[in-house]
Amino acid sequence: xxxxxxxxxxxxxxxxxxxxxxxxxxxxxxxxxxxxxxxxxxxxxxxxxxxxxxxxxxxxxxxxxxxxxxxxxxxxxxxxxxxxxxxxxxxxxxxxxxxxxxxxxxxxxxxxxxxxxxxxxxxxxxxxxxxxxxxxxxxxxxxxxxxxxxxxxxxxxxxxxxxxxxxxxxxxxxxxxxxxxxxxxxxxxxxxxxxxxxxxxxxxxxxxxxxxxxxxxxxx
Numbered sequence: 001x002x003x004x005x006x007x008x009x010x011x012x013x014x015x016x017x018x019x020x021x022x023x024x025x026x027x028x029x030x031x032x033x034x035x036x037x038x039x040x041x042x043x044x045x046x047x048x049x050x051x052x053x054x055x056x057x058x059x060x061x062x063x064x065x066x067x068x069x070x071x072x073x074x075x076x077x078x079x080x081x082x083x084x085x086x087x088x089x090x091x092x093x094x095x096x097x098x099x100x101x102x103x104x105x106x107x108x109x110x111x112x113x114x115x116x117x118x119x120x121x122x123x124x125x126x127x128x129x130x131x132x133x134x135x136x137x138x139x140x141x142x143x144x145x146x147x148x149x150x151x152x153x154x155x156x157x158x159x160x161x162x163x164x165x166x167x168x169x170x171x172x173x174x175x176x177x178x179x180x181x182x183x184x185x186x187x188x189x190x191x192x193x194x195x196x197x198x199x200x201x202x203x204x205x206x207x208x209x210x211x212x213x214x215x216x217x218x219x220x
Contacts, residue, residue, distance in 0.1 A: 020129070025107060025111055025114055026082075029090065032086075032093045041095070042098070046063065046066075050208055058102065058160075059097060059098035059102030061098075061108075061109055062160070069088065069091050071084060071088045082114070086114075088113055092109060092110055099215045101130070101133060108122055108125070108129075133215070134154045134157040134161070136218055137151075137154035140218060152208055152210070153215035156215065
């Protein structure tokens with residue numbers, strides 16, 4: 001199992017961008033800061049299910065078109081001015097991320113709004129952030145033990161990096177080289193999921209965080 005994870009993240013390291021969300025996303029406006037101070041977690045944070053399709057949801061932000069926050073007046077986001085994009089982003093700051101993984105999803109959503117849908121630099125920054133989350137959980141004693149919360153959190157971070165935010169949301173402008181790498185990663189990840197399920201006892205039920213388990217990294 002460790003060999004498979006190493007292969008996945010060595011490949012993702014090749015894809016890492018120099019940019020990250022700090023440089024890609026806009027500086028906080030006064031409205032964003034005010035909303036952030038008063039933000040609360042969404043009423044029903046989604047619990048991740050082990051499936052690889054576009055219905056995937058986790059927390060308050062992870063998933064396609066989730067949360068479904070629209071600009072006013074209703075227009076395609078890519079047609080908005082940067083001022084209007086910031087107004088829309090301010091609405092996102094009214095919601096507090098469920099945990100560290102969900103926070104990465106929020107930053108990824110904001111990056112898409114500000115830089116354009118399916119922006120590859122946003123995707124690269126997302127992979128980089130999830131890799132850091134995986135590494136932090138993996139370096140803990142609990143993260144080395146199968147079936148623990150930290151283990152489930154690192155599995156979720158790994159799967160989201162290698163599957164959900166690659167093949168399913170890669171964008172129309174994906175290069176042949178990048179697509180080839182993603183296509184290579186997918187079989188290893190799917191095979192690893194079978195191995196993970198076999199390692200779990202019946203009582204452990206899931207390789208992903210259970211209800212009310214938050215994936216908060218040790219230093220977060």
